[in-house]
Amino acid sequence: MGYYSLLTTCAFIHLLVFMPYAYSNYLENKAGQFFSSGHTNNWAVLVSLNKLGFWFNYRHVANTLSVYRSVKRLGIPDSHIVLMLADDMACNYRNPKPATVFSHKNMELNVYGDDVEVDYRGYEVTVENFLRVLTGRLPPSTPRSKRLLSDDRSNILIYLTGHGGNGFLKFQDSEEISNMELADAFEQMWQKRRYNELLFIIDTCQGASMYERFYSPNLMALASSQVGEDSLSHQPDLAIGVHLMDKYTFYLLEFLEEVHPASQANMNDLFKVCPQSQCVSTPGHRTDLFQRNPGSVLITDFFGSVRKVEITKDTINLTSSVKPPIQRSGSSDMTIESLTYVDQLPVAEIIHQKPKQKDWHPPDGFILGLWTLILLVFFQTYGIKHLKHIF
């Protein structure tokens, strides 16, 4: 009995001594997990591949803008989104409601909104620009908003919608990109450490053919239809006169509207979006190149920009404030002459303007004289008898 109680008190003391140690271990593990999570920033590249000048390709722009809207709502800022729209539908003269792009019939949801920044538009949406954005090989004068400045801790979402076929996508109805080129571009991105994980969503006909050739790690892909199937459009709106969205993206938008920044929905839910009963085509996905289990990947890992916050209780000393700029030393060392505005149309001055220097030409007859000299020298050297061969 005494031995038994001794054992329990011993165990109790052990527990008391080791519990803080176990607790700190637990904290360390948790902290370790906190800092070793995959990504620190999110990027999105959203491309619409409609034909330029075709009003019935409204739905492709509406598709892209729906994803843009969801991605902005979940936290990714405009500076981290590269939006490429091949045609302007909102301010198109055929749009009965200018500056709007609707996704639901009866004009319920305006996905264009009041705060949109399109980075590549019109003729700029080309295969070359798309690949340059992905691989980062842009000319040095390209502004920041047109660049994908991702690093090896970025999760990137790439969304493409438009017209495609088995193994290729059409850009602007005049160019194509093949699935092999796309796979190579992603491999370049991997080699240059431009992404941590990449989610590729495509809504075109035979979309699954585009991800068949991927071979870089950490890629997950979703497509709206399998090889041999067409992706179909959703509902037409009688006022606007065209189909507003494609079926797959319509149900994707419906799914994303339920997601909020703290949501725990994962990729398996995303794979279930738009089954064949709703979409008529069979959506496909590919996860074999992805390291993590899709069930543990949150939707907000790609669609949102959930920042991990580190709280510190230490105080930080700010450096001294910026010195005020040197005051101008008054008018004493400045010329007192008053400045004047320029005359907008100085007629007299313009009439007497000196003509610009023309390019210098040799004086007239110079060439003729030169040739005469050459002929004379020739005949001097070789004799006059050659003259009859010329004339």
Add this chain to the structure above:
Amino acid sequence: PHPGTRDQFQEELVIRPLHSGDIYASFQFRTLWDTDFLQERQKKVSHYRLFPKSLGQVLSKFSVRELHISFTQGFWRTMQWGQPFIPSPPGAELWVWFHHTVSDVDGNWKELTNVLSGIFCASLNFIDMTNTVQPSASFKPLGLGNATDHRFLRYATLPREIVCTENLTPWKKLLPCGSKAGLAVLMKSEKLFHSSFHSQAVHIRPICQDEQCTSKAWELRQTLNVVFDHYTSGQGKKEWSLFKMFSRTLTEACPLASSSKVYVDITDNPELFELSPATHLLSRAVVLGDRRTYSVYDLTRAETFGQLRSFNLLLRWKGDNMLRPLLHAERYVAGFGLQTGEIHTVIYNNHPYRAFPVLLMDSVPWYLQLYVHTLTVTSKSRDNKPSYIHYQPAKDRHRPHLLEMLIQLPPHSMTEVTVQFERALLKWTEYTPDPNHGFYVGSSVVSALVPSMVAMSTNFTQDQPLFSSFVPVKEESSYFVRVYTEPLLVNLPTPDFSMPYNVICLTCTVVAVGYGSFYNLLTRTFQVDEPSPPLAKRLANFIRRIRGVPLLA
């Protein structure tokens, strides 16, 4: 304004009812800052308050002396709407004066267009040497300065550029109050783009700080001009209010603004329309050569907003009024077929007895090859010789045509400038993805000093309303105006892009038939072969052989 800082911000809205029932609203936001971007005396500017940092950095980096950029949707109809306060051509227009210390103007220009395309979300990066010109007499600086060496001026226009919310969003973000307070709350894109004319612009230039003009300050003006059509936006009724135009009312002035006013043009009142709420504040200004009276609503005073803390103007039409602008221009393409054509520019001088000079600037892309020997200028069916012509021919794929002429317009006349051109055949890679739409030619610019009916004041005062102080006035009897013509849409001979398939089929057929036959002729040997006799003959020969009689041939 903050003591110690040297920047101030003013905002104003001018509403001018037009005789056809449409209404013209012009927003102007001005930030004045006494600083030195070009680092002539002080060290680098690093603290920005009201002036947007993105534009300030652009000015310092590229040593810009003056910058004017505008984005316009629609064409300004001078005959129906009169003259705008700030004119602009359809599409995008950019003209920049660089500082005289810049050594590589073209390089700076190219980089500047790229940076601006990122700031304004527009495809300004398509501005390159093939559509940039260097005017020799037009586009003199609107700001302070003595030297006007035109080597430092660059002008380009993109007539195809679309303006939509994505251009308005970054433009609004440049304002100190953004779109959250002040007059900018009225800028809702769904209403602004559902209009006959929409133009937003940014103008940066150095101006006089005070009357003596001993020091300069930088001025940033953001202007937005919009004309609402009373059929599409007004539902056919000649009655307008701020809520009907913008779907918003004003609730407060921008707290950072030193002045925030709304002006309504009541010169033609009370015959033309009725205005409420009434105000006793009036302002008289001479603008575009005419003395106009304006009702002023000062938003920095709380009583403007009334009981409901919301300010909504109401204008109700009563009659009609005709307008006759003094200067007006049109342009169109004549001719038929896809080989040649003729550009006609028509300029109207509607003044009954005064003649005045205009400077016409035309920039035509290289693929419309102008024949300058066919250039004719006729006024009242007589030849009118321009007193100054500057022509720079185009270089294929390198430089566009530039034609500048100073023409004296006789009173009450129509002057027609015609020039013939030939369309070039582009290389197949140079065609846009939609070549059958056509190719745009930028608007012509007509700059003129129009005689004014009223004497204008040449003094510069700080409290002049913004809309009347944009262009500096040098003499009292005339005012400077710029009129833009329509852009042209020209079809070039377009190849059939399905031809490669047809060509392959045709070539293969020709090669197979031609080469194949030739090969056979060369490598095959021919032997004479007796044809086998017909069945009847064979049977007859067989019988003959049996009989022992000679065979048939």
